[in-house]
Amino acid sequence: MTKDMPKTMGQQFGRRSWAEPWKIKMVEPIRMIPRERREQALIAAGFNTFLLKSEDVYIDLLTDSGTGAMSDRQWAGLMMGDEAYAGSRNFYNLENAVQTYYGYKHIVPTHQGRGAEHLLSQAAIRKGQFIPGNMYFTTTRLHQELAGGIFADVVIDEAYDTQNPHPFKGNVDLGKLEALIKDKGAENIAYVSLAGTVNMAGGQPVSMANVKAVRALCAKYGIRLFLDATRMAENAFFIQEREEGYAEKSVAQILKEFCGYTDGAWMSAKKDNLVNIGGWLAVNDPALFEELRNLVVVYEGLHTYGGLAGRDLEAMAIGIAECVQDDHIRSRIGQVRYLGELLADWGVPITRPVGGHAVFLDAAAFYPHLPQIQFPSQTLAAELYLDSGIRSMERGIASAGRDPKTGDHYYPRLELTRLTIPRRVYTQAHMDVVAEAVKAVYDARSSTRGLKMVFEPKYLRFFQARFERL
Numbered sequence: 001m002t003k004d005m006p007k008t009m010g011q012q013f014g015r016r017s018w019a020e021p022w023k024i025k026m027v028e029p030i031r032m033i034p035r036e037r038r039e040q041a042l043i044a045a046g047f048n049t050f051l052l053k054s055e056d057v058y059i060d061l062l063t064d065s066g067t068g069a070m071s072d073r074q075w076a077g078l079m080m081g082d083e084a085y086a087g088s089r090n091f092y093n094l095e096n097a098v099q100t101y102y103g104y105k106h107i108v109p110t111h112q113g114r115g116a117e118h119l120l121s122q123a124a125i126r127k128g129q130f131i132p133g134n135m136y137f138t139t140t141r142l143h144q145e146l147a148g149g150i151f152a153d154v155v156i157d158e159a160y161d162t163q164n165p166h167p168f169k170g171n172v173d174l175g176k177l178e179a180l181i182k183d184k185g186a187e188n189i190a191y192v193s194l195a196g197t198v199n200m201a202g203g204q205p206v207s208m209a210n211v212k213a214v215r216a217l218c219a220k221y222g223i224r225l226f227l228d229a230t231r232m233a234e235n236a237f238f239i240q241e242r243e244e245g246y247a248e249k250s251v252a253q254i255l256k257e258f259c260g261y262t263d264g265a266w267m268s269a270k271k272d273n274l275v276n277i278g279g280w281l282a283v284n285d286p287a288l289f290e291e292l293r294n295l296v297v298v299y300e301g302l303h304t305y306g307g308l309a310g311r312d313l314e315a316m317a318i319g320i321a322e323c324v325q326d327d328h329i330r331s332r333i334g335q336v337r338y339l340g341e342l343l344a345d346w347g348v349p350i351t352r353p354v355g356g357h358a359v360f361l362d363a364a365a366f367y368p369h370l371p372q373i374q375f376p377s378q379t380l381a382a383e384l385y386l387d388s389g390i391r392s393m394e395r396g397i398a399s400a401g402r403d404p405k406t407g408d409h410y411y412p413r414l415e416l417t418r419l420t421i422p423r424r425v426y427t428q429a430h431m432d433v434v435a436e437a438v439k440a441v442y443d444a445r446s447s448t449r450g451l452k453m454v455f456e457p458k459y460l461r462f463f464q465a466r467f468e469r470l
Protein backbone atom coordinates (compact mmCIF):
# COMPACT_ATOMS: atom_id res chain seq x y z
CA MET A 1 0.00 0.00 0.00
CA THR A 2 2.74 2.43 0.88
CA LYS A 3 6.02 3.01 -0.84
CA ASP A 4 9.41 2.85 0.86
CA MET A 5 10.25 5.97 2.79
CA PRO A 6 12.77 8.18 1.05
CA LYS A 7 15.81 8.65 3.28
CA THR A 8 16.93 12.08 2.19
CA MET A 9 15.60 14.94 0.15
CA GLY A 10 18.44 14.23 -2.28
CA GLN A 11 17.19 10.71 -2.90
CA GLN A 12 13.68 11.93 -3.31
CA PHE A 13 14.25 14.71 -5.75
CA GLY A 14 17.32 13.39 -7.54
CA ARG A 15 20.92 14.46 -7.01
CA ARG A 16 20.30 18.18 -7.48
CA SER A 17 19.44 20.44 -4.53
CA TRP A 18 16.04 22.05 -4.07
CA ALA A 19 15.65 25.68 -3.07
CA GLU A 20 12.92 27.97 -1.86
CA PRO A 21 10.53 29.13 -4.63
CA TRP A 22 10.90 32.78 -3.55
CA LYS A 23 13.51 35.43 -2.90
CA ILE A 24 13.69 37.90 -0.01
CA LYS A 25 12.37 41.44 -0.53
CA MET A 26 12.47 42.81 3.02
CA VAL A 27 14.47 41.81 6.09
CA GLU A 28 13.96 42.13 9.85
CA PRO A 29 17.16 42.29 11.94
CA ILE A 30 17.59 39.75 14.76
CA ARG A 31 20.31 39.41 17.37
CA MET A 32 21.37 37.22 20.26
CA ILE A 33 21.55 38.89 23.69
CA PRO A 34 24.44 37.89 26.04
CA ARG A 35 24.14 34.75 28.18
CA GLU A 36 23.77 36.69 31.44
CA ARG A 37 20.73 38.51 30.07
CA ARG A 38 19.28 35.27 28.76
CA GLU A 39 19.59 33.80 32.26
CA GLN A 40 17.76 36.85 33.72
CA ALA A 41 15.09 36.70 31.01
CA LEU A 42 14.49 33.00 31.63
CA ILE A 43 14.04 33.48 35.38
CA ALA A 44 11.72 36.47 34.78
CA ALA A 45 9.70 34.22 32.44
CA GLY A 46 9.35 31.48 35.05
CA PHE A 47 11.24 29.07 32.74
CA ASN A 48 8.28 29.19 30.36
CA THR A 49 9.24 30.10 26.79
CA PHE A 50 5.71 31.49 26.23
CA LEU A 51 6.50 34.20 28.79
CA LEU A 52 9.73 35.41 27.16
CA LYS A 53 9.75 38.73 25.36
CA SER A 54 10.23 38.24 21.65
CA GLU A 55 12.98 40.88 21.71
CA ASP A 56 15.03 38.59 23.95
CA VAL A 57 14.76 35.72 21.45
CA TYR A 58 17.29 35.11 18.66
CA ILE A 59 15.71 32.39 16.48
CA ASP A 60 12.04 31.95 17.31
CA LEU A 61 10.84 28.37 16.85
CA LEU A 62 8.07 28.61 19.42
CA THR A 63 5.37 27.98 16.87
CA ASP A 64 4.47 28.02 13.20
CA SER A 65 1.21 29.73 14.15
CA GLY A 66 0.82 33.17 12.61
CA THR A 67 4.60 33.51 12.35
CA GLY A 68 4.95 32.97 8.60
CA ALA A 69 6.01 35.56 6.04
CA MET A 70 3.30 36.79 3.72
CA SER A 71 4.02 37.11 0.01
CA ASP A 72 4.10 40.39 -1.91
CA ARG A 73 0.71 39.40 -3.35
CA GLN A 74 -0.75 38.96 0.13
CA TRP A 75 0.61 42.35 1.22
CA ALA A 76 -0.95 43.87 -1.87
CA GLY A 77 -4.17 42.09 -0.91
CA LEU A 78 -4.20 43.97 2.41
CA MET A 79 -4.59 47.18 0.44
CA MET A 80 -7.66 45.72 -1.24
CA GLY A 81 -9.47 45.37 2.09
CA ASP A 82 -13.17 46.19 1.77
CA GLU A 83 -13.95 47.22 5.34
CA ALA A 84 -17.71 47.13 5.00
CA TYR A 85 -19.45 45.74 8.08
CA ALA A 86 -21.50 43.35 5.97
CA GLY A 87 -20.90 41.57 2.69
CA SER A 88 -17.26 42.62 2.18
CA ARG A 89 -15.93 41.51 -1.21
CA ASN A 90 -12.99 39.90 0.60
CA PHE A 91 -15.38 37.47 2.30
CA TYR A 92 -16.58 36.25 -1.10
CA ASN A 93 -12.98 35.81 -2.22
CA LEU A 94 -12.32 33.72 0.88
CA GLU A 95 -15.48 31.70 0.37
CA ASN A 96 -14.47 31.04 -3.21
CA ALA A 97 -10.93 29.98 -2.20
CA VAL A 98 -12.19 27.52 0.42
CA GLN A 99 -14.75 26.08 -2.00
CA THR A 100 -12.16 25.80 -4.78
CA TYR A 101 -9.29 24.26 -2.81
CA TYR A 102 -10.99 22.45 0.10
CA GLY A 103 -14.29 21.73 -1.63
CA TYR A 104 -16.75 22.48 1.20
CA LYS A 105 -20.02 24.26 0.47
CA HIS A 106 -20.61 26.72 3.34
CA ILE A 107 -17.99 28.89 5.06
CA VAL A 108 -17.94 30.85 8.32
CA PRO A 109 -14.83 32.98 9.01
CA THR A 110 -13.47 33.06 12.57
CA HIS A 111 -10.72 35.05 14.24
CA GLN A 112 -8.51 31.93 14.48
CA GLY A 113 -8.73 28.15 14.77
CA ARG A 114 -10.05 27.95 18.31
CA GLY A 115 -12.91 30.29 17.41
CA ALA A 116 -13.98 27.70 14.84
CA GLU A 117 -13.47 24.85 17.33
CA HIS A 118 -15.66 26.65 19.82
CA LEU A 119 -18.55 27.11 17.37
CA LEU A 120 -18.41 23.55 16.05
CA SER A 121 -18.17 22.06 19.56
CA GLN A 122 -21.17 24.10 20.76
CA ALA A 123 -23.25 23.20 17.71
CA ALA A 124 -22.38 19.52 17.29
CA ILE A 125 -21.78 18.10 20.81
CA ARG A 126 -24.45 17.18 23.36
CA LYS A 127 -23.42 16.84 27.03
CA GLY A 128 -21.96 13.41 27.75
CA GLN A 129 -21.26 12.52 24.12
CA PHE A 130 -17.90 11.10 23.04
CA ILE A 131 -15.65 12.60 20.39
CA PRO A 132 -13.15 10.07 19.08
CA GLY A 133 -10.04 11.66 17.57
CA ASN A 134 -6.59 10.77 16.23
CA MET A 135 -4.75 12.07 19.30
CA TYR A 136 -5.80 15.14 21.23
CA PHE A 137 -4.89 18.73 20.46
CA THR A 138 -4.88 21.26 23.33
CA THR A 139 -7.49 23.78 22.16
CA THR A 140 -9.56 21.21 20.27
CA ARG A 141 -10.04 18.95 23.28
CA LEU A 142 -10.66 21.85 25.63
CA HIS A 143 -13.53 23.19 23.50
CA GLN A 144 -14.97 19.68 23.20
CA GLU A 145 -14.82 19.33 27.00
CA LEU A 146 -16.29 22.80 27.60
CA ALA A 147 -19.22 21.73 25.40
CA GLY A 148 -19.76 18.73 27.71
CA GLY A 149 -18.07 16.19 25.44
CA ILE A 150 -15.55 13.49 26.31
CA PHE A 151 -12.54 13.07 24.06
CA ALA A 152 -11.47 9.49 23.23
CA ASP A 153 -8.11 8.82 21.61
CA VAL A 154 -8.30 6.40 18.66
CA VAL A 155 -4.94 7.03 16.97
CA ILE A 156 -2.84 3.98 16.03
CA ASP A 157 -0.36 2.82 18.68
CA GLU A 158 2.60 3.59 16.39
CA ALA A 159 1.92 7.30 16.98
CA TYR A 160 3.24 6.92 20.53
CA ASP A 161 6.52 5.36 19.46
CA THR A 162 8.90 8.16 18.49
CA GLN A 163 11.17 5.71 16.63
CA ASN A 164 8.57 3.75 14.68
CA PRO A 165 9.10 4.52 10.96
CA HIS A 166 5.41 4.05 10.03
CA PRO A 167 4.76 6.48 7.14
CA PHE A 168 1.27 7.47 8.41
CA LYS A 169 1.51 7.66 12.17
CA GLY A 170 -1.53 9.95 12.26
CA ASN A 171 -3.89 7.18 11.12
CA VAL A 172 -7.02 6.27 13.05
CA ASP A 173 -7.04 2.76 14.53
CA LEU A 174 -10.27 1.45 13.01
CA GLY A 175 -10.48 -1.32 15.62
CA LYS A 176 -10.32 1.20 18.48
CA LEU A 177 -12.89 3.44 16.77
CA GLU A 178 -15.39 0.67 16.11
CA ALA A 179 -14.95 -0.75 19.63
CA LEU A 180 -15.75 2.69 21.07
CA ILE A 181 -18.84 3.08 18.87
CA LYS A 182 -20.10 -0.38 19.87
CA ASP A 183 -19.34 0.21 23.53
CA LYS A 184 -20.96 3.68 23.82
CA GLY A 185 -23.59 3.40 21.07
CA ALA A 186 -23.52 5.44 17.85
CA GLU A 187 -26.02 7.95 19.27
CA ASN A 188 -23.48 8.83 21.98
CA ILE A 189 -20.76 9.73 19.49
CA ALA A 190 -20.98 13.43 18.57
CA TYR A 191 -18.69 13.09 15.55
CA VAL A 192 -15.26 11.79 14.66
CA SER A 193 -12.58 14.48 15.01
CA LEU A 194 -9.83 13.80 12.47
CA ALA A 195 -6.67 15.93 12.23
CA GLY A 196 -4.20 15.93 9.35
CA THR A 197 -1.35 16.18 10.18
CA VAL A 198 -1.33 15.20 13.87
CA ASN A 199 0.42 18.00 15.71
CA MET A 200 1.00 16.26 19.05
CA ALA A 201 2.39 13.12 17.40
CA GLY A 202 5.05 15.20 15.67
CA GLY A 203 3.26 16.48 12.57
CA GLN A 204 2.53 12.95 11.36
CA PRO A 205 0.16 12.41 8.42
CA VAL A 206 -3.04 10.44 7.82
CA SER A 207 -3.22 8.33 4.65
CA MET A 208 -5.92 8.58 2.02
CA ALA A 209 -6.71 4.89 2.56
CA ASN A 210 -7.29 5.62 6.24
CA VAL A 211 -9.65 8.56 5.75
CA LYS A 212 -11.62 6.48 3.22
CA ALA A 213 -11.93 3.65 5.74
CA VAL A 214 -12.93 6.05 8.55
CA ARG A 215 -15.54 7.57 6.23
CA ALA A 216 -16.95 4.11 5.48
CA LEU A 217 -17.12 3.23 9.18
CA CYS A 218 -18.81 6.55 10.00
CA ALA A 219 -21.33 5.98 7.19
CA LYS A 220 -22.11 2.51 8.55
CA TYR A 221 -23.06 3.97 11.94
CA GLY A 222 -24.48 7.30 10.75
CA ILE A 223 -21.73 9.37 12.43
CA ARG A 224 -20.37 12.64 11.04
CA LEU A 225 -16.67 13.13 10.28
CA PHE A 226 -15.08 16.56 10.79
CA LEU A 227 -11.53 17.48 9.89
CA ASP A 228 -9.00 19.71 11.62
CA ALA A 229 -7.58 21.02 8.33
CA THR A 230 -4.96 23.25 9.98
CA ARG A 231 -2.03 21.46 8.29
CA MET A 232 -3.93 19.42 5.74
CA ALA A 233 -1.91 20.82 2.79
CA GLU A 234 1.22 19.45 4.46
CA ASN A 235 -0.60 16.16 5.01
CA ALA A 236 -1.38 16.07 1.27
CA PHE A 237 2.32 16.39 0.45
CA PHE A 238 3.08 13.28 2.54
CA ILE A 239 0.36 11.36 0.68
CA GLN A 240 1.91 12.42 -2.63
CA GLU A 241 5.31 11.28 -1.39
CA ARG A 242 4.38 8.04 0.35
CA GLU A 243 1.08 6.57 -0.80
CA GLU A 244 0.76 4.37 -3.87
CA GLY A 245 -1.16 6.04 -6.68
CA TYR A 246 -0.62 9.65 -5.61
CA ALA A 247 2.88 10.48 -6.89
CA GLU A 248 1.49 12.02 -10.09
CA LYS A 249 -1.29 13.97 -8.40
CA SER A 250 -0.78 17.55 -7.24
CA VAL A 251 -0.98 18.56 -3.59
CA ALA A 252 -4.10 20.59 -4.50
CA GLN A 253 -5.81 17.53 -6.04
CA ILE A 254 -4.93 15.34 -3.06
CA LEU A 255 -6.13 17.96 -0.58
CA LYS A 256 -9.51 18.23 -2.27
CA GLU A 257 -9.97 14.48 -2.53
CA PHE A 258 -9.17 14.04 1.17
CA CYS A 259 -11.57 16.77 2.29
CA GLY A 260 -14.22 15.16 0.09
CA TYR A 261 -14.41 12.23 2.52
CA THR A 262 -15.33 14.54 5.41
CA ASP A 263 -18.47 16.51 6.33
CA GLY A 264 -16.67 19.72 7.17
CA ALA A 265 -13.50 21.22 8.58
CA TRP A 266 -12.14 23.82 10.94
CA MET A 267 -9.02 25.76 10.21
CA SER A 268 -6.32 27.72 11.95
CA ALA A 269 -5.32 29.79 8.91
CA LYS A 270 -2.27 30.93 10.88
CA LYS A 271 -0.61 27.68 9.82
CA ASP A 272 -1.04 26.29 6.27
CA ASN A 273 -2.92 29.33 4.99
CA LEU A 274 0.06 31.67 5.46
CA VAL A 275 -1.54 34.52 7.39
CA ASN A 276 -0.68 36.10 10.73
CA ILE A 277 -4.25 35.86 12.02
CA GLY A 278 -7.39 34.10 10.82
CA GLY A 279 -9.43 30.95 10.72
CA TRP A 280 -12.55 29.43 9.21
CA LEU A 281 -15.12 26.72 9.62
CA ALA A 282 -16.68 25.01 6.62
CA VAL A 283 -19.46 22.43 6.42
CA ASN A 284 -21.64 20.81 3.77
CA ASP A 285 -24.84 20.36 5.79
CA PRO A 286 -27.06 23.45 5.31
CA ALA A 287 -28.87 23.00 8.66
CA LEU A 288 -25.61 22.85 10.62
CA PHE A 289 -24.35 25.84 8.64
CA GLU A 290 -27.42 27.82 9.64
CA GLU A 291 -26.70 27.10 13.30
CA LEU A 292 -23.02 28.03 12.97
CA ARG A 293 -23.88 31.20 11.09
CA ASN A 294 -26.08 32.14 14.00
CA LEU A 295 -23.50 31.28 16.67
CA VAL A 296 -20.70 33.19 14.95
CA VAL A 297 -22.64 36.43 15.40
CA VAL A 298 -22.64 35.86 19.17
CA TYR A 299 -18.98 34.98 19.63
CA GLU A 300 -16.91 36.26 16.69
CA GLY A 301 -18.76 38.84 14.60
CA LEU A 302 -21.09 38.95 11.62
CA HIS A 303 -20.94 35.86 9.38
CA THR A 304 -19.13 37.76 6.63
CA TYR A 305 -16.20 38.85 8.80
CA GLY A 306 -16.02 36.57 11.88
CA GLY A 307 -13.78 38.78 14.00
CA LEU A 308 -11.42 39.74 11.18
CA ALA A 309 -10.85 42.84 9.07
CA GLY A 310 -11.68 42.66 5.37
CA ARG A 311 -7.96 42.89 4.59
CA ASP A 312 -7.29 39.82 6.76
CA LEU A 313 -9.87 37.86 4.78
CA GLU A 314 -8.19 38.89 1.53
CA ALA A 315 -4.70 37.85 2.71
CA MET A 316 -6.21 34.50 3.76
CA ALA A 317 -7.89 33.96 0.38
CA ILE A 318 -4.57 34.57 -1.40
CA GLY A 319 -2.67 32.46 1.15
CA ILE A 320 -4.96 29.50 0.50
CA ALA A 321 -4.08 29.51 -3.21
CA GLU A 322 -0.35 29.84 -2.42
CA CYS A 323 -0.21 27.12 0.23
CA VAL A 324 -1.35 24.31 -2.04
CA GLN A 325 1.42 24.87 -4.60
CA ASP A 326 3.69 21.83 -4.84
CA ASP A 327 6.94 23.82 -4.87
CA HIS A 328 5.88 25.76 -1.76
CA ILE A 329 5.05 22.67 0.27
CA ARG A 330 8.13 20.83 -0.95
CA SER A 331 10.47 23.56 0.26
CA ARG A 332 8.51 24.05 3.48
CA ILE A 333 8.71 20.41 4.48
CA GLY A 334 12.19 20.15 2.95
CA GLN A 335 13.51 22.73 5.40
CA VAL A 336 11.99 20.95 8.40
CA ARG A 337 13.48 17.68 7.17
CA TYR A 338 16.90 19.30 6.63
CA LEU A 339 17.04 20.27 10.31
CA GLY A 340 15.75 16.87 11.43
CA GLU A 341 18.31 14.98 9.38
CA LEU A 342 21.21 17.05 10.72
CA LEU A 343 20.15 16.24 14.28
CA ALA A 344 19.49 12.56 13.58
CA ASP A 345 22.93 12.24 11.93
CA TRP A 346 24.49 13.54 15.16
CA GLY A 347 22.62 11.00 17.26
CA VAL A 348 20.21 13.48 18.86
CA PRO A 349 16.93 11.67 19.71
CA ILE A 350 14.07 13.07 17.62
CA THR A 351 10.67 11.81 16.53
CA ARG A 352 10.97 9.84 13.31
CA PRO A 353 9.94 10.17 10.56
CA VAL A 354 10.38 13.96 10.69
CA GLY A 355 6.90 15.51 10.43
CA GLY A 356 5.52 18.45 8.51
CA HIS A 357 5.89 21.55 10.64
CA ALA A 358 8.47 20.82 13.28
CA VAL A 359 11.29 18.70 14.58
CA PHE A 360 10.31 17.13 17.89
CA LEU A 361 13.13 16.45 20.33
CA ASP A 362 12.51 13.41 22.52
CA ALA A 363 13.01 15.02 25.93
CA ALA A 364 12.45 11.74 27.78
CA ALA A 365 15.45 10.31 25.91
CA PHE A 366 17.51 13.48 26.55
CA TYR A 367 16.89 13.32 30.29
CA PRO A 368 16.21 9.74 31.41
CA HIS A 369 17.18 10.84 34.94
CA LEU A 370 14.23 13.29 35.15
CA PRO A 371 10.83 11.83 36.14
CA GLN A 372 7.91 13.19 34.11
CA ILE A 373 6.74 15.37 37.01
CA GLN A 374 10.04 17.28 36.79
CA PHE A 375 8.95 18.49 33.34
CA PRO A 376 11.72 17.16 31.06
CA SER A 377 10.34 18.87 27.90
CA GLN A 378 9.96 22.19 29.68
CA THR A 379 13.51 21.78 31.00
CA LEU A 380 14.87 21.15 27.51
CA ALA A 381 13.11 24.23 26.11
CA ALA A 382 14.62 26.34 28.92
CA GLU A 383 18.14 24.94 28.39
CA LEU A 384 18.00 25.58 24.65
CA TYR A 385 17.05 29.20 25.20
CA LEU A 386 19.82 29.59 27.74
CA ASP A 387 22.41 28.12 25.37
CA SER A 388 21.61 30.14 22.25
CA GLY A 389 18.54 32.31 22.58
CA ILE A 390 16.53 29.82 20.53
CA ARG A 391 12.89 29.56 21.57
CA SER A 392 11.11 26.20 21.39
CA MET A 393 7.95 24.82 23.02
CA GLU A 394 7.04 22.18 25.56
CA ARG A 395 4.81 19.36 24.34
CA GLY A 396 4.65 17.06 27.32
CA ILE A 397 3.03 16.92 30.74
CA ALA A 398 2.58 20.71 31.06
CA SER A 399 0.71 20.88 27.73
CA ALA A 400 -1.37 17.82 28.60
CA GLY A 401 -3.04 19.54 31.56
CA ARG A 402 -5.30 17.81 34.06
CA ASP A 403 -8.12 15.29 33.84
CA PRO A 404 -11.29 17.34 34.56
CA LYS A 405 -12.79 14.35 36.43
CA THR A 406 -9.98 13.34 38.79
CA GLY A 407 -8.03 16.62 38.88
CA ASP A 408 -4.78 14.68 38.44
CA HIS A 409 -2.23 15.49 35.72
CA TYR A 410 -2.71 13.76 32.42
CA TYR A 411 0.55 11.79 32.01
CA PRO A 412 1.06 11.82 28.22
CA ARG A 413 3.11 9.01 26.74
CA LEU A 414 5.33 11.50 24.92
CA GLU A 415 7.61 14.17 26.40
CA LEU A 416 8.61 16.27 23.41
CA THR A 417 10.18 19.67 22.86
CA ARG A 418 9.11 21.20 19.58
CA LEU A 419 11.32 23.17 17.21
CA THR A 420 8.60 24.63 15.04
CA ILE A 421 9.63 26.16 11.75
CA PRO A 422 7.76 29.30 10.63
CA ARG A 423 6.87 29.31 6.93
CA ARG A 424 9.13 31.28 4.55
CA VAL A 425 11.00 33.02 7.41
CA TYR A 426 14.38 31.42 8.21
CA THR A 427 17.22 30.24 5.97
CA GLN A 428 19.25 27.05 5.87
CA ALA A 429 22.04 28.85 7.80
CA HIS A 430 19.58 29.47 10.64
CA MET A 431 18.82 25.75 10.65
CA ASP A 432 22.56 24.98 10.97
CA VAL A 433 22.82 27.32 13.98
CA VAL A 434 19.78 25.67 15.59
CA ALA A 435 21.18 22.17 15.08
CA GLU A 436 24.49 23.14 16.68
CA ALA A 437 22.71 24.62 19.71
CA VAL A 438 20.61 21.48 20.21
CA LYS A 439 23.76 19.39 19.99
CA ALA A 440 25.43 21.50 22.70
CA VAL A 441 22.42 21.07 25.01
CA TYR A 442 22.38 17.34 24.26
CA ASP A 443 26.08 17.03 25.15
CA ALA A 444 25.40 18.68 28.53
CA ARG A 445 22.33 16.54 29.25
CA SER A 446 23.57 14.42 32.16
CA SER A 447 24.21 17.42 34.44
CA THR A 448 20.84 19.08 33.71
CA ARG A 449 18.37 19.54 36.59
CA GLY A 450 14.58 19.46 36.25
CA LEU A 451 11.85 21.98 37.12
CA LYS A 452 8.92 22.27 39.49
CA MET A 453 5.70 24.12 38.66
CA VAL A 454 5.09 27.05 41.02
CA PHE A 455 2.08 28.65 39.31
CA GLU A 456 -0.65 26.84 37.40
CA PRO A 457 -3.48 28.53 35.46
CA LYS A 458 -6.78 26.69 35.19
CA TYR A 459 -7.07 26.43 31.40
CA LEU A 460 -4.34 25.60 28.85
CA ARG A 461 -1.80 25.93 31.64
CA PHE A 462 1.28 25.56 29.43
CA PHE A 463 0.77 29.09 28.07
CA GLN A 464 1.14 30.87 31.42
CA ALA A 465 2.48 28.38 34.00
CA ARG A 466 5.64 29.33 35.92
CA PHE A 467 8.47 27.05 36.99
CA GLU A 468 11.59 27.07 39.16
CA ARG A 469 14.75 25.05 38.87
CA LEU A 470 15.02 22.13 41.31
Ligand SMILES: *Cc1c(COP(=O)(O)O)cnc(C)c1O
Nearest residue numbers: 112113114137139199230268270
Ligand atom coordinates in the same frame (compact mmCIF):
# COMPACT_ATOMS: atom_id res chain seq x y z
C1 LIG B 1 -3.07 25.83 16.16
C2 LIG B 1 -4.00 24.71 16.07
C3 LIG B 1 -5.35 24.84 16.43
C4 LIG B 1 -5.91 26.10 17.06
O1 LIG B 1 -5.80 27.19 16.22
P1 LIG B 1 -5.52 28.68 16.75
O2 LIG B 1 -5.49 29.47 15.46
O3 LIG B 1 -4.21 28.67 17.46
O4 LIG B 1 -6.64 29.08 17.62
C5 LIG B 1 -6.16 23.73 16.25
N1 LIG B 1 -5.69 22.57 15.77
C6 LIG B 1 -4.39 22.41 15.46
C7 LIG B 1 -3.92 21.09 14.95
C8 LIG B 1 -3.50 23.46 15.60
O5 LIG B 1 -2.22 23.28 15.31
